[in-house]
Every structure is written in structure tokens, then in C-alpha cells.
Amino acid sequence: MHAVRCVAAAVFRESVRDRVFYNLVLFAVLLVGASILIGQLTAGQDVKIIKDLGLAATSVFGLFIAIFVGINLVSKEVDRRSIYPLLAKPVRRSELIFGKFCGLMLTLLVNVMVMTVALYAVLAFLSHGVPLSVQQAWDAPALDPALLKAIALIYLDLAVVTALALFFSSYSSPMLSAVFTLSLYVVGQFNTDLKQFDQIVSSPIAIAIGKAAYYVLPDFSKFDVKLAVVHGLPVTPGYMISTVAYAAAYVAALLLGATVIFSRRDFK
């Protein structure tokens, strides 16, 4: 675990040096700008729209970091041959993969936490001075703790994307890794449809393939509770636990796959 910690800290430091956190400035500008604009255009809907916008931006900005930093975590080391002296140190290849994953997850955690604080700050500002009777008419309170559930699931979504990017980059070029990861992310949004393939087609083979694809491909729709949270609909603890377990299993499988491939790879 010592080597994993060292590698993770190095990834985090590299993210800071590579100005990954500059996206937070853009996020803040987007949120503040939108709140001013929306406050003038809409009546009573501004809190809901800011919640929508804040959660969507947290997800999209995180997605870009997870994919574009994730695909370079390993391939950059290999392309630039900095992996040669690194692997001559007492580090297992599996520790390197796991350390890289943990380092990017730490970067994403800081990113998501700062965005969360910014979102709550803007919501607090917008709801400040609004009469209680008006607030009671909203679907959910402005500073709704349930927002944290949506944000936690966004973070899990990003963990699966990071593991996917790492898996592909363990054997393929950054460009191909980006295409594969992004493609699977898009496909994964509609994965639930594959489960219900039997309602659309009658061929048993097509149904079997659809079902198999459902279980193999990641189901990213599981992590999206933004709409429910914004409209004050409940997200049960049971749902949260099952989604965490799903993400953990999927990440573990991807990291195991990445480790197996990476451990056999020749660095010519």
C-alpha cells in the first residue's frame, strides 16, 4: 500500500501542476453568471435551474477530467519512457495501476468537493431573503441535503469512467482509449434499454445478446439521480447501497483487467 500511496500522491501533484483545477474557475463563473441571468429571467424557478445546472456541470467537468487525464495516466508514462526508471523501483505493476487510479480519484474528489461547496454557496445566496411561504412551495429546499446523494453518485460515475479509461490505456493509444471510453459512456447511458430488449425484438438470440451486453457493459444511468433530487423525489438508502456495490464491483473488475494486461505488457 505504501507504493500505491506514493504513486497516488504523484498523480495528484501532476494534476495540480497541469492546472487541472483551472476548470473550477470556469465552473464558478458559469454558476454565478447563470444565477444572475436566471434570477432576472425566471420567477421562482431559479433555485431548481441552478441545481440542475450545478449538478450537470459537476458531472460534465468531472467526466472530461476522468477521460482526458485518465487515458494519459499510463500511456504518457509509457510513451515518454518515464516508466523505465519507475518500474526498476520496488513497485509492482498492479500497485502502479491502483496508485494511478487512486491519485485521479483524489483529484476528482477535491474537484467535486469544491464544486459542491460552490453550488451550495450560490443556492444559499439565491434563497437568502426569500419568504418562507415561497420556499415551502418549492419541490425541495434550496439547501437540500439530498443534493449530496446526487453528487455522491456522480462521483461513483466518475470512478467507473476513470477505471474504464485506465483499462483501455493499459494496452491502447491515448486516442483510441478516449474513443473507447467515450463510446462506452454514451452506450452506458442507454444500457437499461438492452435489458428490455425482449419487448422490442422476438429473436431469442438477439434477446440473449442484448441481455449479455446489459450485464457486461456499464449501466451509467444508475448513477443519474439528478432529476429526482432536483424535484424532491426520494432516493432510498437501499438504492444508494446497491449502486455503490455495483460501482465497486465494476471498478474492481476493470482494475483487475487493467492489471492483468499491464503486468504482461512489454515496454519496447
Place this chain on the structure above:
Amino acid sequence: MQAAIRTRNLTKDYQVGFWRPRPYRALDGLSIEVAPGDVFGFLGPNGAGKTTTLKLLMQLVFPTAGDAEILGRPVGDVGVRRRIGYLPENPYFYDHLTAEELLTYYAQLFGMSAPDRRRRVAAMLDRLGVGGERRLQLRKFSKGMLQRVGLAQALLNDPEVIFLDEPMSGLDPLGRRDVRALMLELRDQGRTIFFSSHILSDAEALCNKVAIVAKGRLAGNGRLADFQEFAVHGWELVVSGVSAATLDRVKPRVRRVTPITGDRFAIDLPADAHLEQLLAELTADGAKLVSLNPVRETLEDLFVRRVAAVGDGAREEATHARR
């Protein structure tokens, strides 16, 4: 005695070609043994298999056949990496880190405590002459400075066995002199050094043992003195104050007499010349001895001949196979 490095029939094939991949043998049945304390020169022309061998020893690539051990442990043993240092050819590190941060990162991987890290990192950077640039990002380093940082990281953990892939590459004459001095210092401390090079003068100055590889095969291996080509082939005698009559008398017993300046002459003698008798004769006639040197083949001559021999062998094998 346990060997510091041992390879047995180490072989590596790479797949080349995209549509119809076929194996290309980069290393063919390499068996060598390096004793503790040896400075072992691994010599060969470009593409001979030197870097492939080092990558196999570092487990950066995996062998097609054969195996290798370092300090009695298989090369895959992570524990043995605590006891070795490695400088890759044309090393590249992280642009965004400073030299100090890079070495601190590696020191952490070795599990050094914070005070040890600080002390060792500073000592290594100072020793390699880049202490003044410790807080400069590596993207601003020249090739020679990166090579020095590479050497610093290779020695960071005070290794017992040090692997250096073309350590003089990218260094100016001053840098080469420093690295030579460093390697001699390490040798005197009893470290085992395995270094690849195609610069033969470095090997001649530093190594007590060498292996020559060509086209992936071992073309020669042993102590420099053990190579038959290094036996004395003759003598070069330089004398002054010798008379023409004396020279005429000794001429039938020497290969050649070459005037240098004035009354100074270089006399080329065969290996079996009766040196003592000739010297006594010359000095009795008033000649003064200026110098006497054995004539040997240089490592370069040996290298060219061995590499050519492997090339001929490979051609013969290929012809044989075609038949």
C-alpha cells in the same frame, strides 16, 4: 560465490509487422555471469541487443526463453529492486517535477524516512553536480543534466548492483570525465556495475570484464586480459643517442627502425625478441632508453573482428537454412 548477475539462455523475440506478425530475435540465448564487484562492460554496436538485455534484467520486457537472476533472486522479485539501481538509455522523467521532487518521489518508493530522504537526495544531486538546479523543473534541463539526474536516481538507494545503459550518452567531455570518476569510485566501494556502451575507450578504461554482443548473440565474454587478441604482439622501443653503426648491427633482429627526431629512433620488435640482450647491447654503445611499450590489439580491433565474425556466422547460417 553467488553471482551478482546471471543470465541463462536468455532469449527475446519481438513481433514485427502489422498484418502478418513474425518474430524478430533481438536476443539469442545469452548466458553470462557477473561476479560481485565486477565492472562489466556490455559492448556491441547499435541494435546488438544491449538495451533488450537490460530491459529483460529490469523486467521491462519478458523473455521468450531462458531466465535471469540478480543477487541470487529472479529478476521478477520486487524485493531485489531495493538493492539495484538502473539508468535507462536517454532517460526521461516528469517535466512538471523539479530534480529534488523527482528524487524525493523515488526515495519514497524505496521507503526512506523523511530525514533520510532529504539527506540522500541532496547528497546525490550535489555528487552529480546538479545540486544548484535542484529546484528547477526538469523540462528546463539539458540532455546532459538529465543524464546526471538519471545517474543520481540510479544511485539513490545506495545499490549493490548498478545497471547503466549508455551512461556517457549526451555528456560533454567534462561530464564523461566526472562519470568515469564516479564509476571508479563505485568500483572501489565494491559495487557491481553492469554498463552497456558502444564507446570502447570507456570500457577499456573502466572494465575488468566485458561481453561483446552482435546481432543478439554473445560474440565474446571474459576478462580483457583473457582475450587472446590482447596478448603482446610485439614491442615498441624508443631510444636516443644511438649510432648509425649500432643501428645497422641490430636491424636484422628487428621488424623496423623509424627515425623520430635527430638521434631518436623508434624500433619495432617482434614479441619473441630477446629484449634484455638487445637493451644491454644498445646501452653499452651509449644509447639511452626513452620508452618501451608492449604492442597489443586495441579493444576496437577486437570488437570489429568479433562483430564481423558473428555477421559471417549469421550469413552462413542463413545460407544453410535456405539450402
